[in-house]
Amino acid sequence: MSTNRKHINIVWFKRDLRLQDNEALHNAIQTGQPTLLIYVFEKSLKKDTHYSERHWNFIKQSIVALNTQLENSNTKILSISSEVVETFNIIQEIYKIETVFSHQETGLKITYERDKSFKRFCKNNQINWIENTNNGIFRKLKDRSNWISKWENYMNEPQFIFDSGEKNFLDLEAINTLENILKKQNLDTIPDTIFQKGGSTMAHKYLQSFFDDRYFNYSQNISKPLLARKSCSRLSPYIAWGNISSRQVLQKAATFRLTCSNKKQIDSFISRLTWQAHFIQKFEMEETMEFGSVNKGFHSLKKKINENYIIAWKTGQTGFPLIDASMRCLNETGYLNFRMRAMLVSFFTHNLWQPWQEASQHLSKMFLDFEPGIHFPQLQMQAGETGVNMLRIYNPIKNSLEHDPECEFIKKWVPELKNLPIQFIHDPSKMTFLDQKFHNFDIGIDYPKQIVNIERTRKFASDYLWGIKKNPLAKEESFRILSLHTMADIGDSD
Template sequence: MTTALVWFRRDLRLHDNEALSTAAAADRLLPVSVVDPREYGERPYGGEESFRFEKTGAHRARFRCESLSDLRASLRERDSDLVVRDGRPEEVLPALARMVDADLVSLHTWPTPEESAVESAVKTRLREAGVEVRRKWGHTLYHINDLPTPYTDVSDTYTSFRKSVERDANVRAQVETPSLPPLPESFADVETGTVPTPADLIGERAPDPDERGVLPFEGGESAALDRVESYIWEADRLREYKETRNGMLGEGYSSKFSPWLNEGCLSPRYVHDEVRRYEDLRVANDSTYWLLFELVWRDFFQFQAAKHGGTMFSRPGIRERHDIEWREDDAAFERWAAGETGIPFVDANVRELNTTGFVSNRGRQNVASFLANNLRLDWRRGAAYFETQLVDYDPCSNYGNWAYIAGVGNDSRDRYFNVVKQARKYDPEAAYVTHWLPELDPLPPEYAHEPWTLSREEQVEYGVELGVDYPEPMVDLERSYEKLR
């Protein structure tokens, strides 16, 4: 009789879960999740002391706790359970394996340095104890073994990568949700533990969802599947995805699947199959293609991390850019992080991020470009701030996109955004800006995006005094662009 442990990491779902399916082939099964203290609290970036940041903020802590609760409920509905333990996985998992006399531990693997280091320590300790370890790859659309080239040779350019996988690779079929074997006979001696609260993880209560946010983002596989059903089928939003994906306000302008994808509550292959089903039953157009296009972008950064390792997270990036003079300015960074730069389009997006844990893709690009290009502050510090705040944080996508904008990543060009032009294009009536900066609501759209152009008389007329009601801009945008051209 064989006994298996399945170690749930950022794969908190039952559907399309190969690690779970592998473990469920045993006669007895013990599902386990480990709350690793290294993922919470203040940490030095990359082990350095150049700056410190909070690894996980309140929004993602809440989402993770809800996801664990949902997973436990789903397992219990199937006469199984979820053991939750605090501690380092390399210590917790061997101890549990001994308690239930486990023969193997099944898990999903990730390509990033911190996750790989933990996994390596777990493998070493388990194998020393005579326990077999089976690793599975299960968080991307395309499987790493199905790429047209070895992952070490994938193109550093997205377009080349996309064309190669679209031409020469196939998306695997989903793994069926297995029937679960009974718990180990010694399960009665195992304390299941309690699902933590955000206060347990980060020392503070998570705020209630703000009514101004685009979605409350409830964690868990159940909520993930509900969101897919709502967005694709009930609201029929998929047919217009490409036209609306650059929106800024409302729950329907984009899919917003990312929090569930990145916490592993939702499989990208499930999304892929739902899109294909929609194309068969309703319509196939540029929008249906574009949602899959975005999933391939997500894959691209995963395989970039597998290829480049820690270099992707270094200040010079994969392009080894040592020619950029990055500034250290704590006061400037704090103004940016507080949404007090005096540039409304930047401030509105940062305040949405701080309040809800989410911000649109268009907003992320502009906020990142302002910090990295206009202010020339160390891009990694901005990326680390996003790591803290984002409810949908993923290390590969987050740092890959930041490096891309900062000119040290997957783009041979120096890329920057003209923030005011972007604001006028994507928020022409300043509805988004005034939604998050109500102090600018009295202003016409042209002034709401550039309040520093108000004369003294106009400030009195509209009742918005710069430096009192809203900050003076911390940088002359036009002069800062001159250095980038």
């Protein structure tokens, strides 16, 4: 190791892929020290079953967008395919790392263990590691008694402004040298895919178009699978991967509300931002819910895995058109509105009577906006295993009639049904033998038979879960959960 190593700081990007309102980047710049910006495509995470190529492509696009913004600063993000400690260890051979700046990550157990390993590495190498609060999620909270006020104070603080220009960053020549030593990550992605494209520029375009006109029917269309694709903000992947901060979104919404013509819609949108943070904070405080029910009273619940059910659900072949359309849409585009997501989980855990853990990895892979802090609390809530939320078992046919009355969404994603009369598109099981002959359509051949009886399975699931909810341990746990997580300022919600 050279004794004449240049002293540098490092900004380690994770789920904060932006320049504006990035406290870690801001703090690094304020030191005046030469600074390296880095993102590590961790091999262990790329192998993790919660992630898929759509996530890595979104991240790559986000970094390409960052590099475009950094051109005036004569630098770029050093993008490496390796592991974090291994990468920093090699850099430490070339430079003396003074301080690493990053945001705290509310992630999977694998990222938590990685952070603990990195902390040991920093201590052993006399490196200072400064982690900043991310989106108003606070570590080591004992309860939620004053969380909402802390979150609001955080959201109302001034944003961290990034100005272009050279700011003591390691220059392109130095970064190119590091790329030749380390394993450089190729950032190319397939253009013009159906997925939303990553990057802060795209995030702000979606935000602006939402406030331009899309927000006006936000509340009316939020539960409708087709109309929600336009009326919802579609910001979730950009917030999840940090292309835009929650504070940027909230402050712009609050400013826009002052002059907009439909304040009720913006209030509803702002409320959703609050609940998003609430669920992530819940996961930050009880990370074990990645693996088991947050309410220990439900640990006794054992469900027999049925691979045929799971395959039918994953591929959109259950015989329930809205379920199948929703899954096929999610698999193809990476997006589905909240109500349809809840319905997919409800159907899987209640009607198919499968453990939510068996749904977790497929959904996380498909959701372009996969956010662990949203993912696991919502899975458990929709599965009815928190003990504190209302048990909801969605009827897919009733939801189809209410939220896709003309079957436009179903026709798009289950085209084999599109030539049938609307009443049969909603519920093909209503077709008699003569109906099938008349329409030249065979249930079980042209479209699957319903794999379960939803009325019977709904009753079974409801009775069983209510029985568990009444047991002493579940009640005790419910009280603990309410005491720890309920916020008096805004109550609890599903």
